[in-house]
């Protein structure tokens with residue numbers, strides 16, 4: 001065994017750093033060389049361009065592009081080496097495979113090998129052998145490679161924390177080593193966007209990250225269970241494992257909003273991968289509608305519900321259109337249309353008769369073509385029929401007559417007319433609101449679904465993996481749309497307890513009904529918040545399966561005031577206290593946008609940011625926002641103002657309160673005026 005003592009390890013670290021420095025210098029030389037060659041090449045072209053023909057120019061251009069590309073990858077390699085120099089590895093296992101001798105496997109964020117000795121010095125955390133670090137303690141262990149399973153024994157296991165090239169600590173062998181390091185990681189202050197968790201990935205999380213086979217992976221996890229982190233690490237893993245066939249640009253993240261997208265944007269670059277394309281549900285809808293339809297967005301729907309909890313008709317519309325029954329009814333209706341709405345009559349033209357059974361038979365023959373796209377084919381056959389009866393070509397007028405009469409044999413000819421008729425067929429015409437040109441959000445995806453089924457649309461075949469976060473906010477119809485637009489593998493994650501709209505929420509079992517081939521994983525351990533904060537949140541919304549981290553901190557504080565003015569004054573003081581606390585991030589999380597704007601206006605000061613549905617980036621420091629927008633984010637400290645009985649009273653309010661409280665990592669304060677909400681009583 002090598003490097004047995006801590007002293008040995010410290011010396012070995014220096015050796016590795018030296019090798020990393022040398023490698024960095026070699027890359028530097030290469031970069032210099034590339035840019036010199038590039039410069040010379042450009043100069044040559046400039047000087048000789050008059051004598052060059054097109055082919056020469058193209059060849060010269062290609063050679064420059066090639067050089068630039070190689071230069072860019074050298075720069076990327078240098079960036080990785082410098083990162084490794086800062087923290088070369090975080091774990092080690094000494095493994096004795098059954099067939100051969102012992103190897104020490106140092107595990108880091110990227111691979112690093114000694115070019116001269118052709119020896120792998122650091123293994124990428126995603127390498128097959130590294131999986132044992134997450135999956136096993138000392139003793140019998142195995143891992144799977146593309147060519148089969150390797151079994152053996154782990155005889156040593158260590159964890160390191162190396163920062164700025166210095167070893168902060170090293171932990172040996174103990175069975176629960178993960179817990180010690182995890183505790184340290186979790187108690188840190190959050191000063192920035194989401195971070196990578198490679199050093200402390202837990203066993204159940206690792207299983208999700210490394211699952212290669214599931215066509216659809218559905219992750220239902222409690223608040224703070226690491227769903228988003230895992231999903232991003234899973235993407236990094238898939239990019240590594242299938243690097244020959246999938247690149248970052250082939251993956252799409254469907255994210256709930258731009259702030260969230262920005263918040264998570266650090267993780268993949270930190271893991272050495274490129275940024276992943278991202279898009280919101282509304283953007284997707286707009287794209288499929290070719291930007292020809294205006295509609296309400298999800299934020300507006302939720303805001304309306306929060307402010308008009310007495311609009312029973314609106315609630316009924318939203319609720320019905322979010323049900324499974326609704327999706328089945330849409331499907332039943334489509335069959336009904338197919339079987340009953342095309343009623344051909346005989347067609348008389350050019351001195352001949354096209355009998356209606358012929359037209360009907362042709363119409364049925366093309367059942368694989370979406371209904372509203374079938375006429376060109378049917379008409380072609382009718383024309384052919386007439387031609388062979390009359391033994392002559394058809395005149396323009398005759399053709400026009402066919403084009404006019406045949407489509408009329410279908411009861412409705414547009415997606416929108418059919419959608420409206422669907423509610424009549426259902427016997428509930430009132431469920432389709434007349435909204436003067438702007439569709440209600442609840443109608444957007446059902447209409448898209450009809451469009452896909454009745455007209456057919458371009459599918460997103462270039463996407464090779466789809467990631468859907470906050471799955472609880474999407475309805476069965478939305479999943480039916482996704483399943484038809486994206487034929488690729490999918491990772492879908494969320495937490496049904498964090499629904500922002502209780503009238504339209506999906507859980508893992510519901511989603512599994514749309515994707516019967518899916519694998520569902522449930523995560524119950526919550527990592528984000530202290531034990532005290534988690535316990536407090538559990539009183540608002542109880543999940544018997546949730547396992548809180550044994551990480552302790554201050555108990556949440558609930559403070560009441562006699563007047564709004566006093567409460568507002570206290571908020572200002574809380575912000576000042578925070579600024580002197582040493583914590584890095586504070587989220588002041590309100591129920592509605594108006595409340596957030598009010599708080600922001602009251603405490604407006606340097607370094608305080610308002611995050612609204614229109615914001616495009618995450619902000620560090622003090623943030624004032626709504627629970628809806630804060631979903632998915634986290635803060636060292638959270639303040640929930642206006643936690644009064646008047647403000648938090650409905651089921652929907654309760655969910656908002658739950659989301660707000662579960663954003664806190666270390667400290668949670670709630671303030672209210674007069675009487676506090678029954679949810680925190």
Ligand SMILES: Nc1ncnc2c1ncn2[C@@H]1O[C@H](COP(=O)(O)OP(=O)(O)OP(=O)(O)O)[C@@H](O)[C@H]1O
Nearest residue numbers: 197200201202223224225226227228229527528632
């Ligand atoms: N294995 C781990 N090691 C270290 N930190 C972890 C681990 N798993 C989760 N965390 C931390 O827990 C916090 C919550 O993670 P994340 O935001 O991914 O959870 P989530 O399930 O998506 O949460 P929510 O649904 O509440 O938004 C993050 O700070 C993350 O870094």
